[in-house]
Amino acid sequence: MGTGFREETLKPNERHQVQKLVLNISVGESGDRLTRAAKVLEQLSGQTPVFSKARYTVRSFGIRRNEKIACYVTVRGEKAMQLLESGLKVKEYELLRRNFSDTGCFGFGIQEHIDLGIKLELCVHLLDIAFLIVNSISVDSGIYPVLGEMGVRRTRDECETFVIVVVMVGRLGQTTNPVFVDCMHSLDTRYDPSTGIYGMDFFVVLERPGYRVGRRRRCKSRVGIQHRVTKDDSMKWFQVKYEGVILNKAQTIAGS
Numbered sequence: 074m075g076t077g078f079r080e081e082t083l084k085p086n087e088r089h090q091v092q093k094l095v096l097n098i099s100v101g102e103s104g105d106r107l108t109r110a111a112k113v114l115e116q117l118s119g120q121t122p123v124f125s126k127a128r129y130t131v132r133s134f135g136i137r138r139n140e141k142i143a144c145y146v147t148v149r150g151e152k153a154m155q156l157l158e159s160g161l162k163v164k165e166y167e168l169l170r171r172n173f174s175d176t177g178c179f180g181f182g183i184q185e186h187i188d189l190g191i192k193l194e195l196c197v198h199l200l201d202i203a204f205l206i207v208n209s210i211s212v213d214s215g216i217y218p219v220l221g222e223m224g225v226r227r228t229r230d231e232c233e234t235f236v237i238v239v240v241m242v243g244r245l246g247q248t249t250n251p252v253f254v255d256c257m258h259s260l261d262t263r264y265d266p267s268t269g270i271y272g273m274d275f276f277v278v279l280e281r282p283g284y285r286v287g288r289r290r291r292c293k294s295r296v297g298i299q300h301r302v303t304k305d306d307s308m309k310w311f312q313v314k315y316e317g318v319i320l321n322k323a324q325t326i327a328g329s
Contacts, residue, residue, distance in 0.1 A: 091154060094156055096114055100271075101142050103140050107143075109271075114146045122145060127140050161317065167320060168311065168317060175303070176301070177279045179277050181274070186273055187270060279307050
């Protein structure tokens with residue numbers, strides 16, 4: 074790629090890492106649509122989303138001040154990398170130069186969350202009944218005896234493409250059985266008419282080891298200017314990490 078940048082050649086204290094990934098769905102109104110959008114984020118991240126309120130009243134859009142109009146969730150660690158990989162795959166690993174900020178952060182958006190096609194985690198804590206849709210599960214995987222011991226009733230169609238398991242026990246998210254955990258991680262995102270399709274924004278915050286000095290409570294300090302992540306650093310990290318392509322401007326579609 075001609076960037077002359079290799080992450081493994083840097084000192085450990087100079088290597089870049091994803092501090093957090095923020096997924097945001099801006100609905101523009103409160104009510105049922107916002108509740109369903111929060112459900113989508115909860116399914117994707119396995120965390121409880123936070124709602125954002127409008128700062129101003131915009132009568133032309135029917136938005137009132139302090140009205141909940143959006144929801145977001147902050148993801149860290151391996152889960153953040155998995156979601157980021159899925160989002161960049163939807164974008165075909167192409168971003169615009171203007172997607173990167175001067176502070177080393179970058180963001181992008183997708184139009185349909187079902188394009189992510191990632192595996193979901195199911196953690197049942199409050200519901201006593203849940204429906205697990207498992208794609209192409211093997212009969213020899215050992216999941217059926219485990220479900221039988223747990224008192225679970227299952228149904229299976231003849232083509233064995235999907236296995237619909239009706240779970241009649243609660244708090245299954247706390248199970249430690251590895252076979253059942255593998256089954257739980259086999260869920261894929263699919264279109265649900267009752268939920269709808271939502272677009273979402275991805276915001277990625279990059280940092281280097283040592284950024285904690287600016288966030289800690291005791292002896293708080295500032296990160297040196299030479300240690301901060303710049304726009305060029307984040308662009309090079311994206312190009313090397315994901316073999317991404319950075320465009321100067323959006324490509325126009327002929328006839329549009």
